[in-house]
Amino acid sequence: MSAKKIAIIGGGNLGSAIAQGLLKSGFSKAGDITVTKRNTSTLKELREAGVRIETDNDIAIREAEIIVVALKPYNVREVLQEFRGSFDPAKHILISVVTGVSIDDLEHVVPGMPVVRAMPNTAIAIQESITCIAHKHATEEQIRYIKTMFDQLGATVSIDEKLMDAATVLGACGIAYALRYIRANIQGGIEIGFDVRTASLIAAQTVKGAAELLIRENRHPEEEIDKVTTPKGCTIAGLNEMEHQGFSSSLIKGITASYNKIVKD
Ligand SMILES: NC(=O)C1=CN([C@@H]2O[C@H](COP(=O)(O)OP(=O)(O)OC[C@H]3O[C@@H](n4cnc5c(N)ncnc54)[C@H](OP(=O)(O)O)[C@@H]3O)[C@@H](O)[C@H]2O)C=CC1
Ligand SMILES: O=C(O)[C@@H]1CCC=N1
Structure with missing residues (x-):
């Protein structure tokens, strides 16, 4: 499976933990990971590890193939709406780790982009997460890639989206x-x-x-x-x-x- 460039939109507690896990597992090289945030001073360690730190979501999305959205539920729609033009369904896979926002909701904000929801926990930083994954319109190939990625970061389980809140x-x-x-x-x-x-x-x-x-x-x-x-x-x-x-x-x-x-x- 060839390495893909990953952009993590929202480098807070969970977004940073995912970046750390990707690095530790060797699934991604530091140079293939971009993490975005408005105030980047909290991402010093990731920067020092060679991860690309960006404030510009448009650049991060356009240059990546896997987009992990780790924003808060209250601003995810607004931010994705702003950058909907940066997405290319032929190139991008969109993974949301956002709590309580449905696949339908997100697919409505970014039309044409199949959204996969994943629910990891912060132990993803040390490859010990349990990550529940749900999808509706993603292709089998996309799901296989996403599962392979999260398998490197702990254990994974595929669930029906209606169980995402419980997960x-x-x-x-x-x-x-x-x-x-x-x-x-x-x-x-x-x-x-x-x-x-x-x-x-x-x-x-x-x-x-x-x-x-x-x-x-x-x-x-x-x-x-x-x-x-x-x-x-x-x-x-x-x-x-x-x-x-x-x-x-x-x-x-x-x-x-x-x-x-x-x-x-
Ligand atoms: N923490 C956890 O254990 C888990 C969290 N989740 C879910 O993951 C999501 C993130 O949670 P968590 O990491 O805890 O929250 P944080 O608040 O720590 O992270 C969200 C980050 O988004 C950044 N952000 C805000 N606006 C933008 C923007 N326009 N562009 C780029 N970055 C932006 C913020 O940084 P800045 O203000 O500097 O831009 C902030 O660091 C939530 O939906 C949460 O429910 C799911 C499972 C576990
Ligand atoms: O407490 C919260 O809202 C988020 C969701 C899961 C973990 N933290």
Whole structure:
């Protein structure tokens, strides 16, 4: 598969993370990536790595083949509208990672351009994203290329577009939920005697190990929990207390609150 030039429109948190992942994976050479932003002072590291930094979206789009739009939902239509004349359906593939803006909406703004929606998370910077992909009018060849690209940046799953908001919550917001869970473990770890560095390492590596048990062995979480919960032991005592305090329920309610926020906005 030949390398294509990539423009990332909107080099903020996610746009920069995608550029970092593309570089780390070797999928793209630095010189083949352009990142755009109005205030480029935050992109110093990418610039130093050889990535092209631009304020002019028109130049970035015209010179690239893959356009990743990583703008905020509130200005994506306005920005794409301004640069609709820069797109060439015969040359460009348009990928939107924008939350809550449909393929139909975006294809209406840039007529003739098939839009693929992708929902990665910030772990894409270290090639550990889960990226959900949905499309309507893209060709099989375009989808194959996009999937190959995101496969280099973690795992991918193809979903129906109607599940994109759910994917945003579980996969993209999920990074924040998981980190808050780890942070709470660190706080607990300090309370029972560890210094913060040791508590952080133990908490983070434990979550990584738990995740790997599911990913590598394809097991159900409860099957693995059963192996840890000694009868009358300390694990079940702690777990039950967490559940009495609403642990699982608070997570489920948080996930549905995030989802409702996207759906109602
Ligand atoms: N952060 C995350 O974890 C995830 C975010 N998303 C989605 O990705 C999108 C981006 O999110 P996030 O990276 O967090 O947001 P940021 O605000 O960090 O990034 C958006 C960037 O767009 C730039 N921008 C604004 N206007 C223009 C313009 N006209 N041309 C070029 N760049 C412009 C802004 O920089 P400046 O003002 O300097 O131009 C800003 O850095 C959102 O739609 C979000 O919902 C999806 C999954 C995960
Ligand atoms: O919080 C947000 O709105 C965005 C969407 C997914 C992650 N961050």
